[in-house]
Amino acid sequence: MIYTIASSKLGIVGDPFIPDEGINVAALLSGGFIVEQSTPKPKKPAKTSTDTNEEI
Amino acid sequence: MATSTYLSNPLVTVNAVDLTDQCSAANLTRVIEALESTSFGKTARVYTAGLENSTLTLTMYNSFAATETYATLAALVGTSTTVKIKPTSAATSATNPESTLTGCYLETLPIVNAALGALDTIDITFTGGVYSVAVA
Numbered sequence: 001m002i003y004t005i006a007s008s009k010l011g012i013v014g015d016p017f018i019p020d021e022g023i024n025v026a027a028l029l030s031g032g033f034i035v036e037q038s039t040p041k042p043k044k045p046a047k048t049s050t051d052t053n054e055e056i
Numbered sequence: 057m058a059t060s061t062y063l064s065n066p067l068v069t070v071n072a073v074d075l076t077d078q079c080s081a082a083n084l085t086r087v088i089e090a091l092e093s094t095s096f097g098k099t100a101r102v103y104t105a106g107l108e109n110s111t112l113t114l115t116m117y118n119s120f121a122a123t124e125t126y127a128t129l130a131a132l133v134g135t136s137t138t139v140k141i142k143p144t145s146a147a148t149s150a151t152n153p154e155s156t157l158t159g160c161y162l163e164t165l166p167i168v169n170a171a172l173g174a175l176d177t178i179d180i181t182f183t184g185g186v187y188s189v190a191v192a
Contacts, residue, residue, distance in 0.1 A: 007123040009074045022138035022158040022185075023072050027131035032123055033073060 002037040003028075010034065067145045068114065070182075071137040073128045076145070080177070081115035084141055084155055086187055110187045112139050112157055118169065118176035126167075129180065133165045139182050150191045160185030 003017040003025070010017065010033045017034045019025050028034045068079045089106035119125045142154040160182040169178050 007073075009123055009128075010072055020072065020138060022136065024132060024135055024137045027071055027128075027135065027137070028073070030131045031073075031127035033127075 003034040004037050005033070006035050007033045062143060065144055067140075067142050069140045070114075070128055071132060071139070073123075075114075075116065075125065075128060078117045078119060078125045079114055080117065081113075082141055083113045084110070084157075085112075086110045108187060109184055110157055110160075112141065112160065112182045113179060114181075115177055115179050118166075118178050125178075129162070129165050132162045134162070136161050136185070137182070138185075148190050148192060154190045156188045156190070157182060157185035158188065 005011045005013055005015050005017045066082055068076050068082055087109045089109055090103040091106040093104045094101045116125050136159045138158045139160055140154055140156045143152055146152050148154045161184050162182055166178040170176050
């Protein structure tokens, strides 16, 4: 899960938040200090039509 | 007379949140429980080191504003977290060591401590956890 800083009391707002050992992430989420970012889905490759019937 | 002094102005973070501006007193005490190991034949009690059980007590101004005291502490009661404190906000160094309690427990949280004409302040105590100190 990726988290983003939402409060200047935690760091620079908008920066990714990587919790250190022992940090209670649930408390930070409920307090509004960080927000969850959904993991970006990999882009699908562009559809390309391949014509296999080559006319000679 | 002391040859080296510093004005108390520590940096305090609770669960990675900087609460320095809401904190007016901090007391970190490293405790290693004493287990008595006195045996017959001894003329004085002797002790050996037991488990570590350090404490950090903070006096904080209560604030229910967004991302302030209450928002930081409300979800921590009954759980473990990490707290850090160092003498000043300057960079961590041998003369400004940063002490950390990792996995310390918050047992109680006063919600309101109101008195007429006075600011609402609360005392909280983090207990236990692993003590470490960084000098760089």
